[in-house]
Amino acid sequence: MPPKYQQLADRLRKAIEDGRWAPGDQIPTEIELRDSSGFSVNTVREAIRQLVNQELLEKRQGEGTFVRRRPDTFPVLLSDEEGRRAADLPGDAYVSSVLLRGRRPEVGRPHVDVVEARADVALRLDVKVGAKVVTRVQQRFVDGTPWSLQTSYYPMDIADGTDLIRPGDIERGTIRLLEDLGHPQVGYTDELTARMSYPDESAFFAVTGAGVSVQVLWRTAFDAERPIRLTVTVYPADRNRLVYHIGSVPAKYRDRS
Amino acid sequence: MPPKYQQLADRLRKAIEDGRWAPGDQIPTEIELRDSSGFSVNTVREAIRQLVNQELLEKRQGEGTFVRRRPDTFPVLLSDEEGRRAADLPGDAYVSSVLLRGRRPEVGRPHVDVVEARADVALRLDVKVGAKVVTRVQQRFVDGTPWSLQTSYYPMDIADGTDLIRPGDIERGTIRLLEDLGHPQVGYTDELTARMSYPDESAFFAVTGAGVSVQVLWRTAFDAERPIRLTVTVYPADRNRLVYHIGSVPAKYRDRS
Numbered sequence: 001m002p003p004k005y006q007q008l009a010d011r012l013r014k015a016i017e018d019g020r021w022a023p024g025d026q027i028p029t030e031i032e033l034r035d036s037s038g039f040s041v042n043t044v045r046e047a048i049r050q051l052v053n054q055e056l057l058e059k060r061q062g063e064g065t066f067v068r069r070r071p072d073t074f075p076v077l078l079s080d081e082e083g084r085r086a087a088d089l090p091g092d093a094y095v096s097s098v099l100l101r102g103r104r105p106e107v108g109r110p111h112v113d114v115v116e117a118r119a120d121v122a123l124r125l126d127v128k129v130g131a132k133v134v135t136r137v138q139q140r141f142v143d144g145t146p147w148s149l150q151t152s153y154y155p156m157d158i159a160d161g162t163d164l165i166r167p168g169d170i171e172r173g174t175i176r177l178l179e180d181l182g183h184p185q186v187g188y189t190d191e192l193t194a195r196m197s198y199p200d201e202s203a204f205f206a207v208t209g210a211g212v213s214v215q216v217l218w219r220t221a222f223d224a225e226r227p228i229r230l231t232v233t234v235y236p237a238d239r240n241r242l243v244y245h246i247g248s249v250p251a252k253y254r255d256r257s
Numbered sequence: 258m259p260p261k262y263q264q265l266a267d268r269l270r271k272a273i274e275d276g277r278w279a280p281g282d283q284i285p286t287e288i289e290l291r292d293s294s295g296f297s298v299n300t301v302r303e304a305i306r307q308l309v310n311q312e313l314l315e316k317r318q319g320e321g322t323f324v325r326r327r328p329d330t331f332p333v334l335l336s337d338e339e340g341r342r343a344a345d346l347p348g349d350a351y352v353s354s355v356l357l358r359g360r361r362p363e364v365g366r367p368h369v370d371v372v373e374a375r376a377d378v379a380l381r382l383d384v385k386v387g388a389k390v391v392t393r394v395q396q397r398f399v400d401g402t403p404w405s406l407q408t409s410y411y412p413m414d415i416a417d418g419t420d421l422i423r424p425g426d427i428e429r430g431t432i433r434l435l436e437d438l439g440h441p442q443v444g445y446t447d448e449l450t451a452r453m454s455y456p457d458e459s460a461f462f463a464v465t466g467a468g469v470s471v472q473v474l475w476r477t478a479f480d481a482e483r484p485i486r487l488t489v490t491v492y493p494a495d496r497n498r499l500v501y502h503i504g505s506v507p508a509k510y511r512d513r514s
Contacts, residue, residue, distance in 0.1 A: 010457075053453065054453050075448075185504075186505040188502075188503055189503075191499070192499040194470040242447075245444065245445075246444055246501075250482060
């Protein structure tokens with residue numbers, strides 16, 4: 001038998017999952033929950049604390065406790081680079097995909113730097129640890145809301161002397177630029193993991209409290225021979241859903257959201 | 258300028274990311290950190306609390322604070338179902354892929370049930386909310402450690418009267434069984450999000466404290482016409498890394514871990 005606060009937390013969570021309490025709803029007060037559940041106020045408090053930690057509830061100062069409103073999650077299609085290129089859409093994949101869904105994309109001015117490759121970057125770019133690499137950091141927004149944080153890494157022998165090492169946007173997109181530089185992208189490997197947001201990320205994503213769960217996507221792009229770019233993107237889970245279509249998915253099921 | 262505890266937390270996090278403090282290392286005491294950093298003990302304590310929340314440090318009762326040891330993360334290859342089927346490997350994809358890496362797979366006995374489809378399940382299986390669906394829940398282990406929790410949902414008109422609705426393993430694997438039932442899988446859509454583990458999951462994954470970040474994969478499998486299965490898998494981020502190869506990835510870069 002789980003502890004009492006756990007039993008209550010599970011019961012409240014179920015009310016949210018079943019939709020009996022909808023996003024944005026104010027939930028009953030601690031006293032009301034004590035009376036309706038038969039548990040003590042301390043038990044009620046502990047159960048609510050757990051659901052706040054799980055990002056299901058949020059406390060608003062002086063107002064009460066509410067079912068956390070999930071922003072309209074944006075489906076990020078990660079499997080269609082090939083298709084998109086075939087369709088010959090211009091420039092940045094992110095901008096195109098947001099526009100295609102009738103939303104307003106916005107990207108911050110890229111911050112360009114030269115840094116020494118950490119072990120995890122060096123492994124993926126197949127360069128020595130400590131080798132110089134070019135980084136481009138960019139903030140991305142949907143409809144004015146911060147949506148993702150992206151850092152791209154380029155091997156110095158590819159980036160040096162090109163637009164990649166210069167500040168400013170690359171109008172034609174980096175995939176096309178790399179192609180022009182003799183490094184056509186033929187495929188990529190995506191590696192995904194999850195963690196809580198770091199404070200600088202929480203600040204950018206305007207998250208308060210303990211942070212928000214993020215998915216971190218490590219995308220290594222290859223030409224026929226070698227890695228040509230590593231892109232690390234941090235997606236807050238409360239406003240993104242990462243999507244892959246593999247094989248042949250019937251057309252009517254490809255664009256659900 | 259961020260608050261002092263934040264400055265210190267960022268500095269300590271960097272020490273871990275740079276490898277100056279390695280997984281399993283004991284970090285200095287609060288007093289030592291106070292003396293070396295010049296910040297107050299309260300500031301030190303708050304910085305450490307933040308890194309514990311971020312799953313970078315862990316406190317061990319009566320021993321001290323340690324850099325959290327990441328178990329050997331297991332790369333879960335999610336893009337190769339097609340290739341695996343072509344290679345005609347037997348049975349369960351999970352078992353095959355763990356064996357291929359020289360690790361020991363183990364799956365719990367499936368728990369089979371008939372439930373009413375919640376909205377999120379109904380949407381993906383293209384059935385009415387509340388329609389009866391068959392669920393099969395299975396625990397998965399690698400080398401004896403709990404690795405993932407999987408729940409599969411089947412539309413009743415496909416599962417009824419078949420092995421899918423009966424308890425027990427399906428030796429030939431469910432993909433082959435669905436094929437024999439006239440529903441050959443031609444593709445799938447993966448949707449990924451992240452959150453903190455729920456208590457029942459934390460208990461299974463043997464996680465203490467506030468839980469662990471998990472990735473949740475919703476895989477909808479299709480035949481040429483319709484969804485034939487939905488599989489929801491919960492992967493704790495501390496022991497899994499989800500991998501997709503898209504397009505043509507040079508062979509020497511396909512199997513890094």
